Amino acid sequence: MEAITVHTGTTIPLMNNNIDTDQIIPKQFLKNILKIGYGKHLFHDWRFLDDGSPDPSFILNHPERQGATVLISGENFGCGSSREHAAWALKDWGFKIIIAGSYSDIFFMNCTKNGVLPIILPLDARKKIATISPEEKITVDLPQQFVECNGEKFNFKIDSTWKQKFINGTDDIDITLNYSDKISKFENSMPSFS
Amino acid sequence: MGKTLFDKLWEKHVIAGKPGEPQLIYIDLHLVHEVTSPQAFEGLRVNHRHVRRPERTFATMDHNVPTKDIFNIKDAISLKQIETLKKNCDEFGIRLAEIGSEEQGIVHVIGPQLGLTQPGQTVVCGDSHTATHGAFGSIAFGIGTSEVEHVLATQAIWQLKPKTMGIHLHGNLQKGVSAKDIIMALIATYGVDFGTGYALEFYGDTVDRLSMENRMSICNMAIEGGAKMGMMKPDQTTFEYVTGRKYAPKKMDEAIEYWQQFYTDDPTDYDKVLDFDVSELAPYVSWGTNPSMSVPVSGSLPDIADMNFQRAYDYMGLKPHMAASAIPIQWIFIGSCTNGRLADLQEAARVMKGHHLAKNVTAWIVPGSRTVKNDAEKLGLDKIFKDAGCEWRDPGCSACLAMNPDKIPAGIHCASTTNRNFEGRQGKDARTHLASPAMVAAAGIHGHFVDIRQKEVI
Numbered sequence A: 001m002e003a004i005t006v007h008t009g010t011t012i013p014l015m016n017n018n019i020d021t022d023q024i025i026p027k028q029f030l031k032n033i034l035k036i037g038y039g040k041h042l043f044h045d046w047r048f049l050d051d052g053s054p055d056p057s058f059i060l061n062h063p064e065r066q067g068a069t070v071l072i073s074g075e076n077f078g079c080g081s082s083r084e085h086a087a088w089a090l091k092d093w094g095f096k097i098i099i100a101g102s103y104s105d106i107f108f109m110n111c112t113k114n115g116v117l118p119i120i121l122p123l124d125a126r127k128k129i130a131t132i133s134p135e136e137k138i139t140v141d142l143p144q145q146f147v148e149c150n151g152e153k154f155n156f157k158i159d160s161t162w163k164q165k166f167i168n169g170t171d172d173i174d175i176t177l178n179y180s181d182k183i184s185k186f187e188n189s190m191p192s193f194s
Numbered sequence B: 001m002g003k004t005l006f007d008k009l010w011e012k013h014v015i016a017g018k019p020g021e022p023q024l025i026y027i028d029l030h031l032v033h034e035v036t037s038p039q040a041f042e043g044l045r046v047n048h049r050h051v052r053r054p055e056r057t058f059a060t061m062d063h064n065v066p067t068k069d070i071f072n073i074k075d076a077i078s079l080k081q082i083e084t085l086k087k088n089c090d091e092f093g094i095r096l097a098e099i100g101s102e103e104q105g106i107v108h109v110i111g112p113q114l115g116l117t118q119p120g121q122t123v124v125c126g127d128s129h130t131a132t133h134g135a136f137g138s139i140a141f142g143i144g145t146s147e148v149e150h151v152l153a154t155q156a157i158w159q160l161k162p163k164t165m166g167i168h169l170h171g172n173l174q175k176g177v178s179a180k181d182i183i184m185a186l187i188a189t190y191g192v193d194f195g196t197g198y199a200l201e202f203y204g205d206t207v208d209r210l211s212m213e214n215r216m217s218i219c220n221m222a223i224e225g226g227a228k229m230g231m232m233k234p235d236q237t238t239f240e241y242v243t244g245r246k247y248a249p250k251k252m253d254e255a256i257e258y259w260q261q262f263y264t265d266d267p268t269d270y271d272k273v274l275d276f277d278v279s280e281l282a283p284y285v286s287w288g289t290n291p292s293m294s295v296p297v298s299g300s301l302p303d304i305a306d307m308n309f310q311r312a313y314d315y316m317g318l319k320p321h322m323a324a325s326a327i328p329i330q331w332i333f334i335g336s337c338t339n340g341r342l343a344d345l346q347e348a349a350r351v352m353k354g355h356h357l358a359k360n361v362t363a364w365i366v367p368g369s370r371t372v373k374n375d376a377e378k379l380g381l382d383k384i385f386k387d388a389g390c391e392w393r394d395p396g397c398s399a400c401l402a403m404n405p406d407k408i409p410a411g412i413h414c415a416s417t418t419n420r421n422f423e424g425r426q427g428k429d430a431r432t433h434l435a436s437p438a439m440v441a442a443a444g445i446h447g448h449f450v451d452i453r454q455k456e457v458i
C-alpha cells in the first residue's frame, strides 16, 4: 500500500449526505476481476448523461477540477454495500484523501486497506474547505493530524493504529502472518462439537 | 458490571491486541460469493499464499446468476466471474454451492439453511448484509475484498471493538404487521446512520416470539441503520432451527450447552439503549432513495426538509403530502436475503391466494435458494403465484441489485421486499419502494399500496 504522510492537492466538494457505494461505483462495473481500472466509472450515474456523454454540470467533469486529490463530502459517506470497488474507484480516479462528517464502518476499513485516507471534520470546517477555488490547494498533514486551508488549520483525530498503517503503507497480511503461532494456539483451544 | 452478548462473543474470539486498539479476532465461518472475491484469490496467488483453513470457508454464486434459463449466461463478464469462482474454489480447496446445485442460493439464505451459521460464532462475508447471521447469536459483519483475502490467508481479522446498543422491542405486533416493518420503522425513526460504530442487539418480548426467519429479516437490515452488525441472543427457537441441518454440530447437546452462555446480563451493560414499542406499529413503505425515507402506509409523504429530500422527490417522481397508499405500483419483486425465505414466500402467497395481479402490474418471485424453491413448490406456493399472474423464477439476488439481466425499467415504481432503495439500485432510474412480503403482494393485487391491517383489502 502506498504510504501517506503530508499531502498537498486541490479539492472537489460533493456535499450531499449519505453518498452510498452504489452511487460511487454502480454495480454494472463490479464484474471485473481486477483491482484497477474503476476510476473511469466513478460516480457513473451522476457523471454521464443517458447518451453516455459526460454531464458538463457534474463537478467531476469540470475541466478546472481535473487532477483534484481531495474529496470533501457530507455525513455517512460510503454507506450501503461493502464493495471495496468504491475505494478502488476513488483511488483510481486520483483521490488520496476524503474529508467527510462521518463514514460507514465498512467503507472506512476498506480505505485503510488501500491508502485512501478518510478524515473526519465538522461541518463548519468542511464548508470552508468546500468553497475554495478549484486552483487553490490544501495541505493534509497526517503525522501532525491537521488540514490546512487558506492559512487556517483544522485538527482531526485518527486511531493511532490506522495512522501508522497509512504512514508506513504496511501490508496487513504480512503483519498477521507473524501471529501464526498465536492463531494456531487459539485454534487448538477452541471447543469442537463435531 | 455484567457483560453484553456482544462482549461475551468478542472475548471468546480475541487472539491478540489490547482493548481500545484494533484486536485480532478469529473467524469461525467465512462465506464467499463471486463478486467480491476474485481479487482476493488473485492476491493470494500473486503472493504465493494459501488458504489457512479451507474447511471454514463456504462459497456460492448469487449476485450475478440468471434466475431464468440458468445455464445460459449471456453476459460474458458475469460468466467470467462465475467461472473464476469455480476455478478459485477448486484450486484452494473450498466447498462451493454452484449454479444449479441443490445448495445454491443467496449467501445469507444458504448459510443458515445448511446449518453453517451457528450461535457463538464469528461470521464474515464480502457483503454488507452478513449482519443477517447475527440473528443466531453470533458476531456477523460484512468486509471488503482486502479483508476477504486477509481472512482466507489468516482465518483472522483486525477490528476495533465497536460500542454496543441494545434495542428493546416490546409489545405484540398487530395482524398484518411484520418483522420487516419493525426494522423499517426503526430506521425511519432514527436515521440511516444511528448505528454507525455500534454493534446492535435486538432484545425483548417481541424478539422472543419471532421465528428465526423473521429475526433474520431484522438483523439483515442493521446495516441500513449504519450498524455493521445486528444480533439477538440464541434461545430455544434458535437451537431448534439449527438442529438437524446438514452442517449442524454432531454433538448437539454439548453445543447447546455451550451456546447458552451467550446472553446480555443486564440492559444497563449496553453503551446505549433504545426503547421501541411495536404494538401501535403500522406497515411501513419507503417513498424515497434511502431506507430512512419511509412512512407508515396509513400516512402521507413528508415535507421537503433539505436538498437530500428534494433530490429524492425528483428521482422518485412523487410529491410531498400525497398519501402513501396513492403511490402507483407497476411492478413487484419478492425475494432477496431480507425476505426470500420460505416463511416470506408463505406470507406473500397467503395474501395472493385466489387473487390476480392488477392490470399492468408485472411480478417476479425469486426464491432465496434452490431449497426454498423446492420447499415452496412442495407446498404449492408456485401455483398460487402463477395463478395470480406472477413469474416464478430460479434463486439468486436478481432485481435486489440488478447485476444480472433482472432489472426494473426506468421510471417504474416497484414494490420490493428488498433492503435498499438507492438511486438506480434495481435498474437505472427504477423507483424502489421497500415493504414487507405481505404488503408487496397486496400492492401487486391493487396496483398501489394498501393497509393490509384492514381485512377487506385482501
Ligand code: SF4
Binding pocket: B062, B063, B106, B107, B108, B127, B129, B336, B337, B338, B396, B397, B400, B401, B418, B419
Ligand atoms: S439479495 Fe440483495 S442485499 Fe442480499 S446479498 Fe443479494 S444483492 Fe445483497
